Amino acid sequence: MDVSSKLxxxxxxxxxxxxxxxxxxxxxxxxxxxxxxxxxxxPEDLKKLGTKERTNVRVSTDYGSxxxxxxxxxxxxxxxxxxxxxxxWVNAVVSTETDSIGMPSxxxxxxxxxxxxxxxxxxxxxxxxxxxxxx
Amino acid sequence: MPIAKAVVCPVCGSLCDDIELRxxxxxxxxxxxxxxxxxxxxxxxxxxxxxxxxxxxNGTLVEVPFKEALVKAAEVLAEAxxxxxxxxxxxxxxxxRVGIELAEEVGGVIDNTSTVCHGPSxxxxxxxxxxxCTLGQIRHRADLVIYWGSNPWSAHPRHIERYTTLSEGKFExxxxxxYVTKTKAATARKKVESALRQxxxxxxxxxxxxxxxxGPCPAILKSGRKLIVIDVRKTRTAEIADYFIQxxxxxxxxxxxxxxxxxxxxxIETEKVAGVPVEYLExxxxxxxxxxxxVIFFGLGLTMSKGKLRNVDAAxxxxxxxxxxxxxxxxxxxxxxNVSGADTVxxxxxxxxxxxDFSSGYPRYNPGETSIIDxxxxxxxxxxxxxxxxxxxxxxxxxxxxxxxxxLIAIDPHLNATSQMADxxxxxxxxxxxxxxxxxxxxxxxxxxxxxxxxxxGVLPDEEILRRLLHEVRKVKKRKKAGAEVK
Numbered sequence: 218m219d220v221s222s223k224l225x226x227x228x229x230x231x232x233x234x235x236x237x238x239x240x241x242x243x244x245x246x247x248x249x250x251x252x253x254x255x256x257x258x259x260p261e262d263l264k265k266l267g268t269k270e271r272t273n274v275r276v277s278t279d280y281g282s283x284x285x286x287x288x289x290x291x292x293x294x295x296x297x298x299x300x301x302x303x304x305x306w307v308n309a310v311v312s313t314e315t316d317s318i319g320m321p322s323x324x325x326x327x328x329x330x331x332x333x334x335x336x337x338x339x340x341x342x343x344x345x346x347x348x349x350x351x352x
Numbered sequence: 353m354p355i356a357k358a359v360v361c362p363v364c365g366s367l368c369d370d371i372e373l374r375x376x377x378x379x380x381x382x383x384x385x386x387x388x389x390x391x392x393x394x395x396x397x398x399x400x401x402x403x404x405x406x407x408x409x410n411g412t413l414v415e416v417p418f419k420e421a422l423v424k425a426a427e428v429l430a431e432a433x434x435x436x437x438x439x440x441x442x443x444x445x446x447x448x449r450v451g452i453e454l455a456e457e458v459g460g461v462i463d464n465t466s467t468v469c470h471g472p473s474x475x476x477x478x479x480x481x482x483x484x485c486t487l488g489q490i491r492h493r494a495d496l497v498i499y500w501g502s503n504p505w506s507a508h509p510r511h512i513e514r515y516t517t518l519s520e521g522k523f524e525x526x527x528x529x530x531y532v533t534k535t536k537a538a539t540a541r542k543k544v545e546s547a548l549r550q551x552x553x554x555x556x557x558x559x560x561x562x563x564x565x566x567g568p569c570p571a572i573l574k575s576g577r578k579l580i581v582i583d584v585r586k587t588r589t590a591e592i593a594d595y596f597i598q599x600x601x602x603x604x605x606x607x608x609x610x611x612x613x614x615x616x617x618x619x620i621e622t623e624k625v626a627g628v629p630v631e632y633l634e635x636x637x638x639x640x641x642x643x644x645x646x647v648i649f650f651g652l653g654l655t656m657s658k659g660k661l662r663n664v665d666a667a668x669x670x671x672x673x674x675x676x677x678x679x680x681x682x683x684x685x686x687x688x689x690n691v692s693g694a695d696t697v698x699x700x701x702x703x704x705x706x707x708x709d710f711s712s713g714y715p716r717y718n719p720g721e722t723s724i725i726d727x728x729x730x731x732x733x734x735x736x737x738x739x740x741x742x743x744x745x746x747x748x749x750x751x752x753x754x755x756x757x758x759x760l761i762a763i764d765p766h767l768n769a770t771s772q773m774a775d776x777x778x779x780x781x782x783x784x785x786x787x788x789x790x791x792x793x794x795x796x797x798x799x800x801x802x803x804x805x806x807x808x809x810g811v812l813p814d815e816e817i818l819r820r821l822l823h824e825v826r827k828v829k830k831r832k833k834a835g836a837e838v839k
Binding site for chain 2: 227229230231232233234236237238239241242243244245246280281290292293295298300303304305308309311312313315316317318319320321322323324325341342345348349351352
């Protein structure tokens with residue numbers, strides 16, 4: 218299999234039960250961080266990128282980029298599709314286009330994914346400081 | 353040890369009202385009947401808690417007396433030209449009612465989380481109308497349940513068990529047994545596949561899935577309640593479905609229109625629609641027409657992807673068309689426990705369900721213009737009050753940036769991204785745990801939220817904080833007016 222440095226993918230966002238449990242426990246909790254600072258990638262796509270589960274990846278779109286921990290997408294195959302749970306981390310890369318009806322485009326966004334094993338997934342406070350210079 | 357019975361769960365729009373809580377030393381120690389999110393909230397709500405009002409001084413949030421935070425917040429809102437008041441979906445209807453009065457007083461935009469959730473559904477329903485009913489009707493009568501772009505197993509964990517396929521209705525039986533059989537078969541299948549992989553690791557061996565084997569669709573042949581899931585990913589809900597259709601991302605509209613054609617007995621002259629073979633669609637269309645009482649529950653898979661309100665339009669039209677052949681209803685899967693209540697109170701008070709602009713002195717509604725994301729992206733607002741919501745965690749970064757760059761007031765029980773970025777923070781009591789109130793279930797049935805334990809000392813309910821803030825804003829405005837007259 219050819220290993221690529223980057224893959225073009227479709228980004229989906231949404232709920233997971235872990236994110237739901239984490240947010241109810243508190244968004245400053247470790248459970249919440251563990252449940253949302255992740256990116257679910259098809260196992261075959263991980264192989265194409267020459268990277269493994271639980272290593273970090275960079276996800277980029279026209280709206281920004283973010284470092285996340287890659288996890289294998291369950292119940293696949295979902296080739297060419299990545300999934301990131303709702304949270305501050307994915308907000309860095311979702312579309313602001315509201316199509317004049319107020320609703321930003323939070324699913325089905327064109328994105329690129331690349332390995333970033335040497336980069337760190339920022340915690341909530343660090344990410345907020347990086348994004349907004351506050352806190 | 354006191355036990356609180358028939359407690360309504362303040363987590364998701366299902367508002368399960370059979371929760372039992374065991375209380376010891378004024379703390380909840382055990383939860384019965386709840387899902388994992390419900391347990392997480394009732395047992396973990398007291399962690400990561402805000403307990404004192406905070407004001408940002410020299411870049412750091414410091415504890416201040418309540419009065420100081422109140423006066424400062426009132427000055428911010430009274431002096432702003434175009435403030436936004438946002439959130440409302442995780443508080444009581446009573447608090448929202450006061451919030452609308454406050455929005456009118458300060459002449460700002462008031463919006464609730466529908467705007468980034470089922471806002472397009474509201475717009476679609478306003479365009480087309482909706483054939484719907486209560487969840488009780490569905491529990492007792494529905495023999496075909498479709499979840500479209502929705503994963504209740506993760507977002508509304510007891511929805512299937514309480515209201516649809518796995519619930520025991522008067523006229524329709526629970527499919528629990530068949531679900532257990534299916535789960536056992538799936539586990540066995542995984543074990544066999546794993547054993548095959550060990551025997552021959554390089555060869556790709558797999559057992560074909562029943563749903564993709566040709567021949568008549570099991571969902572049609574099966575007696576009893578049928579569960580169909582249509583989604584872009586195979587979710588936990590999809591795994592237990594009788595039939596799963598994996599639609600390509602951003603192609604729900606094509607699929608919905610294909611179903612509209614098929615149930616009118618029109619032929620589709622292509623092999624696939626949205627990546628799905630037409631023969632599969634024909635089987636599902638057959639099941640739709642052949643049922644006695646069908647329901648489509650749709651989620652954010654329709655409202656957040658390409659097409660948005662047009663996807664919802666198509667789903668509502670499909671339901672309307674199906675009613676020419678059989679009985680069919682449709683319902684949005686509302687997320688936050690009182691987002692339906694926020695829409696309802698907004699409607700009572702202003703005539704509009706969300707994105708209401710009071711800057712002209714009367715309520716104006718034009719999503720795309722008066723909706724909070726658009727207001728923030730155009731950088732028009734000059735202050736914000738956020739209550740019972742965490743937009744810094746949920747808005748696209750550019751929109752959140754403008755919120756954070758202007759004076760920001762947060763009212764929330766928890767320390768979250770928005771309260772960390774706020775300039776004035778009010779801790780509040782948890783509605784449905786530490787204070788009572790009214791919430792609307794996703795089918796618009798109002799239910800009473802109970803107070804089961806006391807809030808921490810000095811922590812007030814949202815409604816009370818808003819009342820005091822409204823009173824203080826009026827005082828500031830009066831002072832300003834008197835000052836202007838003297839000059």
